[in-house]
Amino acid sequence: MATTTTASATKAAAIHERPAWTASGLLGAAGLIILLAGATALITVACVQDPDNPDLFMVLGGSLAICVAAIGVTGLVVVQPGSTRVLVFFGNYIGTVSRPGFWLTAPLASRQLVSVRVRNFETKELKVNDSDGNPIMVAAIVVWRVEDTAQASFAVEDYQQFVAVQSEAALRHVVMSRPYDGPDGAVTLRGATAEVSSELAQEVAERVNVAGVAIIEVRISKLSYAPEIAEAMLRRQQAGAIIAARERIVEGAVTVVRQALTQLEADGTVTLDDERRAAMVSNLLVVLTADQPASPVINTGSLYT
Helix, strand or coil, rough: HHHHHHHHHHHHCCCCCCEEECHHHHHHHHHHHHHHHHHHHHHHHHHHHCCCCCCHHHHHHHHHHHHHHHHHHCCEEEECEEEEEEEEEEEEEEEEEEEEEEEEECCEEEEEEEEHHHHCCCCCCCCCCCCCEEEEEEEEEEEEECCCCHHHHHCCCCCCHHHHHHHHHHHHHHHHHHCCCCCCCCCCCCCHHHHHHHHHHHHHHHHHHHHHHHEEEEEEEEEEHHHHHHHHHHHHHHHHHHHHHHHHHHHHHHHHHHHHHHHHHHHHEEEEEHHHHHHHHHHHHHHHHCCCCCCCCCCCCCCCC
């Protein structure tokens, strides 16, 4: 049973779009009108010539022509720009009419309308754990179009629902493989948006390829921590920002102190021994790294007792 199902799915996926036979719809309609008019005239003449016993062959010929015209009318189809008609004749795919216009195609064939316009939709907002285990609220916008009308019609049950479900599955997989945030240079969901979007678009394209759908673009539209941890994560981000800022301040202060001591000694302004040097370094670091403005204190004494 499983082997039969797999074979059927493979056969459906192997069907690819091909152009259907078409002729000018105007010429076809004109020919059908002429045929119908000729058949009507033939039957009328047969009945007028001998009302009681009309010519059987003329009546049968006219009736047959009317039937042919009626069947031929079913082959007339109008195709709008951005739309196609997939033709199925007694269960067999016979081609797709993709050129806009008025056409005559195979009569008695069922015609399924498939749009090839560019479409887009936004996935539902999903709660997914990132690679660090933090719950993330995420959604994405998917831009796509039907590229192979035959595959879209026969390879899957409903290609629009198929694209929506597979897009959500790909979004979950990509989010689970990346941390929400991290150090500078790391590939994270928040910091490497372009790279994550490219990876997401590639994965969605691979998943929906069987349905004959081309993915144009996928972009993350919503990204945030889940409400239950949002406040804690915000405090962590603030703490990290404060630590990073203090590191930069200390690094800058050390540079300023080093330059000040070097310049003072180079100019011969003052000669400092180790103790005075240490005191000056301490005072300058306090002034440069303090959160509040320093209050100057005049030292009237000496460093030495």
